[in-house]
Amino acid sequence: MAGTDPIHQFVIQDIAKLFTLGGDGTEGSGVTFAFTNSALFMVATVAIVSLYMILSTGAKSVVPGRAQLVAELLYGFVANMVRSAAGTAGMKFFPLVFSLFTFIFVANMLGMVPYFFTVTSHIIVTFALSMLVFLTVVIYGFVKNGPKFLKLFIPSGVPGYILPIVAPIEFISFMSRPISLSVRLFGNILAGHITLKVFTGFIVTMSSLGFLGILGSALPLIMAIALTGLEFLVGAVQAYVFAVLTCMYLNDAIHPSH
Amino acid sequence: MAKPQDDQGQSHGTREVTRDLASRIASAKREREIEDNRASRDASAEMTGLGRGLRIGTEFIAAILVGAVFGYLIDLGLGTSPWGLLIMLLMGFAAGILNVTRVVAQMNAASPAPPGSDPGSEEQDEDDNDDA
């Protein structure tokens, strides 16, 4: 059943062991740092994004070619998103949002290639990304607004006597953002890939049942094809949602009163 | 590009052409703006049902979990067990509801009900009552 195990695609394998911290030198002790398949695909994602952007915009022609047009459209799309959600003041965070969007987008698309590893299907990766956003919001908010940033937790028009109840609620609501942000991306990608794998596994098990099984395996095949299309959509939409929510949270840091 | 040695009639013609072109560009820009607006609205409305459900679910659960973890940490630090967990979990629950209402309000604002969806006239309502 190794071929149809739906979880097997998420296993992290060491490609090259780098070094070991601590431990007493025996096998399995200490913390081993290794170059894993997850790291490989992260590097590949970053390399694809940067190479594409550098090569396609290198010509800087006034009338853009196809590759440059796509790069410019991508720029315009993210720039519009940032401006509409965080205002012109948010444009200083454009590099962050653009990097996040293209990283998640390309990682999701790479994950749709058979036998490739999906970086965003591990919650620690998405949690690291969302903590990056969260810490950016908190640190920038405090640096720019000082203690006035805490006004975020005090909704306007609330009488003073219920503030002790409302402020902690707002605080928890604020603290839950990185968790919901990371769990959403992780859950969508993980659930989609497992569903895809389960349906393609049905094809294998059914077609080994003889002639009728081969006929019947057309049903999960159709389903798998449809799911593949849906997964591409989900990957793109989740990258978009992550970027939009990043812009909205950055907006809170830039204009803390709401 | 009109050359300088063009005669009167020719320049009149080009002016006509350029005015036509300007109006065409303006109308194309208007159309594109409408298209853009529709596209941006679709992008948020296009979120699949699963995506929307997951979004609301995670917003709700995440707030409760954060509240519970805070309460547990407060208990651990101050030794006020079990009151920190109790109170903070309920606070987290309230924060979850707050999150959900915000997300739903934002979704409703992003995709307003189509103008064609009329509430139906009085008579239809009475018909409904008869049916029931």
Added chain:
Amino acid sequence: MEAEAAKFIGAGIACFGMAGAAMGVANIFGNFLSGALRNPSAAPSQFSNLIFGFAVTEALGIFSFLVALILLFVA
């Protein structure tokens, strides 16, 4: 039976209460949807009532979750 085992069993039983909350929430949203489809123009005005009903119902489920958590981590 050991006290530790009884705690886990108790936490599991406490989670049954969430099934009731699930039924209640489903009831509320189902009825809201059927009402909203009959009269869509009145639906937005009842949104706060919907959230209120959802909050009260879900709070009862949260109580059982709370009992489970207290059994697991505090008691």
